[in-house]
């Protein structure tokens with residue numbers, strides 16, 4: 001998914017205005033997430049993405065964010081050819097993820113981290129990468145909550161061969177500390193760089209990227 005895992009990659013997630021995608025890449029994002037889950041405040045219908053993001057997708061990495069997608073949405077998302085990976089935030093099983101991987105689909109499996117015991121499930125998923133998010137019962141993501149980052153450090157120690165993305169409550173103010181402490185392959189941010197849900201504040205995005213990279 002990330003061609004150079006030795007460098008910090010930055011994913012900005014959940015735009016509702018398609019024209020922001022190109023701007024985010026110009027600002028230095030490595031991937032942009034398109035939230036296809038209809039109940040998200042950051043939902044962009046697949047049809048909109050297909051109509052408006054072909055040119056951007058030809059040169060940049062778009063990631064489809066999904067929560068327990070039904071077969072029709074999953075098939076349409078994959079066959080759109082727009083996305084380099086699916087980021088799954090629901091109750092998808094290791095077997096479902098494995099079946100997608102066998103078809104050559106890159107999967108970033110999101111897991112909510114409640115405590116050290118939550119980390120064991122990382123080993124169950126045959127996926128391209130694991131995204132660690134905060135535990136927030138009854139929600140699937142995008143809540144702006146951080147989890148104790150020492151658990152992300154522990155996850156890397158337990159699964160050194162896994163690509164681990166850090167997310168959950170990251171902002172321009174805390175991302176440097178998060179990167180220095182956890183050394184993830186990538187950081188992912190949704191609410192921490194927004195003026196309104198789905199509308200990225202480009203000044204905040206620029207600052208987030210500079211802070212994340214220590215510039």
Ligand SMILES: O=C(O)c1ccccc1N[C@@H]1O[C@H](COP(=O)(O)O)[C@@H](O)[C@H]1O
Nearest residue numbers: 013040140141142144167168169190191
């Ligand atoms: O952003 C959403 O609305 C969302 C909904 C359902 C699943 C995932 C979602 N976003 C992802 O959640 C994490 C954390 O977001 P935040 O930075 O704490 O706001 C991130 O990976 C988003 O991609």
